[in-house]
Amino acid sequence: MNEGYIIRDQEKPHFITCTVVDWVDIFTRKNYRDVIIEALKYCKEHKGLILYGYVIMSNHIHLIVQSKEGKLSDLIRDFKKFTSKNILEKIQAEPESRREWMLERFSKATESHSRNKTYQFWQYGNHAEEIYTLHFLWDKLNYIHLNPIRAGLVDKAHHYIYIHLQVIMFWEMDYWM
Template identity: 70%
Template sequence: MKAGYVIRDQERPHFITITVVDWIDIFTRKNYREIISNCFRFCIKNKGMILYGYVIMSNHIHLIVQSRDGKLSDLIRDFKKFTANQILAALHNEPESRREWILERFAKATETHTRNKNFQVWQYGNHAEEIFSLKFMWNKLNYIHLNPVRSGIVEKAIHYIDSSARNYADEKGVLDITLAENPVTDTRKNSEFWKYNSYED
């Protein structure tokens, strides 16, 4: 892992990317996305997670997160471990047309190391970037919320259910998150986010 992507200050918010091994598009299925959302809810309520923004794409997750307990690395580790176990359980027990292929890829990912004995769901590393200012926070929030727009999935970020874009547009989101202060509230309409999410024609 590159030195620049290590979580050094455990108390600061960070932009985190969590990626499925081999970029497998497992989150095209609703049940796997719900595993992620439910784990977010649990961590916010019980594990001291402060979630400022997120998006669940087909094969990766972006989030801006902070730990109330100053143990961000432990929080991300536990999040990845729990969701991996839940995804594997769903793969084994729920209908899945691609079960054998996905499990084969998850099993193959363990061949180069001994950390996971049977299956590996997440790539190692989190590409962590420390949030050092409100401006940088909003740069990353815009990047997160516009992911589905850039991918051609939706025309406006608020149309994508599995992200925090709705929360920042004063609508009800799937998750209750902590809203970041906007450093340019007097010129919000000029920001990239609001350009794509304005209700004006």
């Protein structure tokens, strides 16, 4: 993992990218996107996640997040563990035309890592970037906002339903002083 993308300050907001192994287009199906949305909702309500924005693309997600408890790495680890377990269960239990191919990709990914024994859903690492200025925050929010447009999914960002941007008065927070 690149040293530049480690979450050093666990209390600060970060721009996080979680990418599916081999860039498999898993989130083209609603049932898998719903796992992500439900997990984010749970983390907000029970684990102290502060969610400033997200977008779910076909094979990765971008998040701007912070932890109320100052344990962002733990929160992201738990989120990825929970979502991978639930998505893999859905792949195996529900109708899925790409089942064998996807499971083969996720199984092969375990060969180079010892942590996962059967399947690896998410790539290791989070490409975490600390949000250190208000300008950088707006750059990342714009990036999230424009992602579905650049991908050719919609003409206007507000037409894409798997995007969320939280309007927060950041300038009132001590962090930006």
